[in-house]
Amino acid sequence: MLALAAAALLLAGVSLAFYWAPEDADQGFSQRIFYIHVAVALTAYACFGWAAWKALRLLWKRDQRYDLESYTAVHIGVVFGVLTLVTGSIWAKISWGVWWSWGERQLVLFLVLFLFYSAYFMLRYSTEPGPRRASMSAVYALFGVVLIPISFLAIRLAENFIHPVVFTREGPQMSGSMFFTFLVCFAGTLALAGSLYANELLGKRLDERLKELREALA
Amino acid sequence: MTTAEKYVTAAYLVVLAAVLLYVVIYTFKLQRLERELAELAEAAQERRT
Numbered sequence: 118m119l120a121l122a123a124a125a126l127l128l129a130g131v132s133l134a135f136y137w138a139p140e141d142a143d144q145g146f147s148q149r150i151f152y153i154h155v156a157v158a159l160t161a162y163a164c165f166g167w168a169a170w171k172a173l174r175l176l177w178k179r180d181q182r183y184d185l186e187s188y189t190a191v192h193i194g195v196v197f198g199v200l201t202l203v204t205g206s207i208w209a210k211i212s213w214g215v216w217w218s219w220g221e222r223q224l225v226l227f228l229v230l231f232l233f234y235s236a237y238f239m240l241r242y243s244t245e246p247g248p249r250r251a252s253m254s255a256v257y258a259l260f261g262v263v264l265i266p267i268s269f270l271a272i273r274l275a276e277n278f279i280h281p282v283v284f285t286r287e288g289p290q291m292s293g294s295m296f297f298t299f300l301v302c303f304a305g306t307l308a309l310a311g312s313l314y315a316n317e318l319l320g321k322r323l324d325e326r327l328k329e330l331r332e333a334l335a
Numbered sequence: 336m337t338t339a340e341k342y343v344t345a346a347y348l349v350v351l352a353a354v355l356l357y358v359v360i361y362t363f364k365l366q367r368l369e370r371e372l373a374e375l376a377e378a379a380q381e382r383r384t
Binding site for chain 2: 131145146147149150153154157196199200203204207208210211309313316317320323324327330331334
């Protein structure tokens with residue numbers, strides 16, 4: 118059901134982005150990457166936030182099922198992180214003429230956040246499965262979430278930037294139709310992440326059950 | 336097609352390709368799980384007989 122909603126919303130979002138949303142006066146056609154790039158980036162943040170929430174629940178309740186849920190959320194967040202970096206890089210190439218700019222704090226901080234969560238897998242698979250690994254992974258996922266507001270606020274605190282700021286204290290700096298298109302795309306990427314999360318969690322749980330069954334039969 | 340149009344289309348296609356790749360990888364995973372389940376069912380059957 119969620120997968121169908123994601124497909125419908127993304128199809129609608131892409132159609133609106135290409136055929137309905139007005140062309141940006143400053144950036145022209147290239148601004149249309151915004152609808153997918155920002156939606157994907159915010160979804161990555163949401164996944165990492167969800168992973169931290171599940172990690173907190175694990176440390177609080179000591180229920181091991183939250184470990185797999187937190188791990189799955191990090192997994193999906195990293196997938197969306199890759200997409201954020203790739204779509205952002207394409208946008209940078211059109212707008213700034215370069216694929217990457219090390220001088221941009223938000224780009225570098227997002228890369229740091231992405232690498233931090235990529236290292237989560239190294240930590241996880243370098244220790245034996247069990248409560249110790251679950252606790253270590255949970256603490257790591259919780260630390261990572263601190264980087265999200267830093268990454269988000271970095272551009273607002275920086276004085277010299279070329280990365281555009283669209284969401285300010287005065288609200289979204291775009292027309293109503295542009296904002297609506299963005300919301301449809303964002304709802305689509307969130308539904309996609311939710312659907313991938315549910316499927317991935319199901320697969321990982323099945324994998325664990327099969328492992329237990331194999332050990333019982335051995 | 337202008338350069339901007341090509342790049343914008345490429346960005347959207349990257350997302351689509353990632354989703355398709357994920358579906359393909361997940362299909363392989365499901366096939367592996369199904370195979371392992373069949374092996375375990377067979378092992379359980381042998382143990383019973």
